[in-house]
Amino acid sequence: MSLLKNIHSPADLKRLSPEQFPELCQEIREQILAVVSNVGGHLASNLGVVELTVALQYLLETPKDKIVWDTSNQAYTHKLLTGRREQFHTLRQYGGLSGFCKREESAYDTFNAGHAGTGVSAAFGMVEARDQRHEKHKVVCVVGDGAMTAGMTLEGLHHAGGTHKDFIVVLNDNQMSISKNVGAISAYLNRTFTGEFYARMREETGQLLRKIPHIGLEVQKFARRAEELAKGAILPGLLFEELGFQYAGPIDGHNFEHLLPTLENVLKMKGPVLLHVITKKGLGYQAAMDNPVWFHACPPFVRETGVPAKKASRPSYTSMAVDALIKVAHQDKRVVAITAAMCEGTGLNAFEKVFPDRIYDVGIAEQHAVTFAAGMAAQGMKPVVALYSTFLQRAYDQVVHDVATQNLPVTFCIDRGGLVAEDGTTHHGAFDFAFLRHVPNMVVAAPKMRTSCGMMKTCVEFVTAPRRCVTPAASAWSDDGS
Numbered sequence: 066m067s068l069l070k071n072i073h074s075p076a077d078l079k080r081l082s083p084e085q086f087p088e089l090c091q092e093i094r095e096q097i098l099a100v101v102s103n104v105g106g107h108l109a110s111n112l113g114v115v116e117l118t119v120a121l122q123y124l125l126e127t128p129k130d131k132i133v134w135d136t137s138n139q140a141y142t143h144k145l146l147t148g149r150r151e152q153f154h155t156l157r158q159y160g161g162l163s164g165f166c167k168r169e170e171s172a173y174d175t176f177n178a179g180h181a182g183t184g185v186s187a188a189f190g191m192v193e194a195r196d197q198r199h200e201k202h203k204v205v206c207v208v209g210d211g212a213m214t215a216g217m218t219l220e221g222l223h224h225a226g227g228t229h230k231d232f233i234v235v236l237n238d239n240q241m242s243i244s245k246n247v248g249a250i251s252a253y254l255n256r257t258f259t260g261e262f263y264a265r266m267r268e269e270t271g272q273l274l275r276k277i278p279h280i281g282l283e284v285q286k287f288a289r290r291a292e293e294l295a296k297g298a299i300l301p302g303l304l305f306e307e308l309g310f311q312y313a314g315p316i317d318g319h320n321f322e323h324l325l326p327t328l329e330n331v332l333k334m335k336g337p338v339l340l341h342v343i344t345k346k347g348l349g350y351q352a353a354m355d356n357p358v359w360f361h362a363c364p365p366f367v368r369e370t371g372v373p374a375k376k377a378s379r380p381s382y383t384s385m386a387v388d389a390l391i392k393v394a395h396q397d398k399r400v401v402a403i404t405a406a407m408c409e410g411t412g413l414n415a416f417e418k419v420f421p422d423r424i425y426d427v428g429i430a431e432q433h434a435v436t437f438a439a440g441m442a443a444q445g446m447k448p449v450v451a452l453y454s455t456f457l458q459r460a461y462d463q464v465v466h467d468v469a470t471q472n473l474p475v476t477f478c479i480d481r482g483g484l485v486a487e488d489g490t491t492h493h494g495a496f497d498f499a500f501l502r503h504v505p506n507m508v509v510a511a512p513k514m515r516t517s518c519g520m521m522k523t524c525v526e527f528v529t530a531p532r533r534c535v536t537p538a539a540s541a542w543s544d545d546g547s
């Protein structure tokens with residue numbers, strides 16, 4: 066008999082025994098796969114947080130306790146456990162369930178999201194609201210390692226860590242943003258994860274001690290023990306400890322024997338706590354584990370083979386724009402490309418293949434991307450910043466203050482202009498014309514059709530002109546829907 070079918074709210078989940086959870090998780094994965102292979106969606110991230118979501122819903126008293134899902138592209142299990150199983154087949158369709166958390170949809174959805182990096186700030190706002198209102202409940206924010214690269218997440222941690230408020234952040238670390246995570250924070254988390262740091266430390270200490278005659282081996286044994294203690298007690302969470310959070314982990318996010326007791330303890334702790342959970346994107350579906358980048362947000366696909374159900378009939382606006390950019394870059398060495406964790410979505414992975422040294426993936430950091438481009442432009446380069454229209458909203462001040470008022474030649478190649486259908490409200494590129502046309506010296510251009518989007522002459526003029534230009538590539542209107 067199906068376990069999932071009998072779960073209409075988290076109260077039903079609490080009636081199960083933890084020994085039944087692996088079976089339940091299998092059913093959840095099956096349900097997610099059945100629906101996403103049919104309608105498309107964020108498959109890999111969702112398959113990775115099944116156990117974590119079950120554990121959180123089992124131990125918390127939602128909706129009194131609050132769970133905030135950062136970005137909320139990984140909330141499918143959350144939806145399935147909170148009374149939306151029967152509508153789940155309507156996911157991402159007109160009039161159906163949203164692919165993200167939506168307060169209008171359920172009392173269990175505490176905050177609407179779709180843009181990365183808002184979770185910690187929103188959740189900490191809920192912590193302060195709780196305390197202002199003298200209420201007693203837990204607030205938990207689940208944030209991915211990709212979203213850890215967003216400035217706003219760090220701003221939120223910085224604020225919360227400076228208080229002694231009870232607040233739990235669960236870092237869901239799958240080592241991936243959409244593609245491989247980038248930058249120093251990702252490298253730090255990765256060191257913790259792989260233990261490379263400890264291996265090197267052990268090797269270097271060993272070499273040093275072996276050089277001391279007679280006592281070398283004994284001291285080496287002692288040092289290894291001390292290192293083990295340090296490994297468990299201090300080092301992995303140093304960054305978060307310094308930001309004022311007590312750190313727990315890293316733990317295996319797919320093993321209930323680790324998840325349940327650790328989470329139970331963490332929920333009892335006072336003050337800001339960060340629990341570091343290691344998960345695997347795509348777990349349970351081999352094709353998604355093999356290619357988590359494609360399965361991050363995929364169109365409908367054939368389950369047996371993992372290939373798209375429909376082949377694109379014509380090149381998209383995105384690929385035509387990037388082909389043109391590659392040609393421009395061949396002509397002008399000053400042209401470089403910048404993306405904020407969207408190498409695939411903006412098509413810049415094709416640029417990267419040709420010019421691996423002239424592309425910058427700055428992580429989920431649109432504000433930094435724009436000011437970084439301005440800095441390069443101030444020194445004679447011709448940066449092209451490729452962002453989705455909706456994510457450029459976050460960098461409006463940087464467009465005005467750092468690019469426009471200094472009259473710097475930065476080109477914005479804006480993808481996903483217009484309505485984006487399945488991803489819904491948070492992802493529509495509805496505002497770019499409105500918020501860019503009045504910016505001084507800004508030239509806003511939109512291709513009438515895909516051929517004009519890739520027109521060489523236009524592109525060369527745009528990218529090399531001594532002014533800012535914007536080309537909203539309205540790829541949402543392209544035939545393949547990409």
Ligand SMILES: Cc1ncc(C[n+]2csc(CCOP(=O)(O)OP(=O)(O)O)c2C)c(N)n1
Nearest residue numbers: 110179180181209210211212241242243406
């Ligand atoms: C501001 C912003 N920029 C870019 C994106 C596109 N995007 C959606 S999910 C994602 C990766 C998120 O990675 P992570 O936080 O680790 O979560 P995971 O999906 O791995 O669970 C990105 C870059 C976004 N949603 N918001």
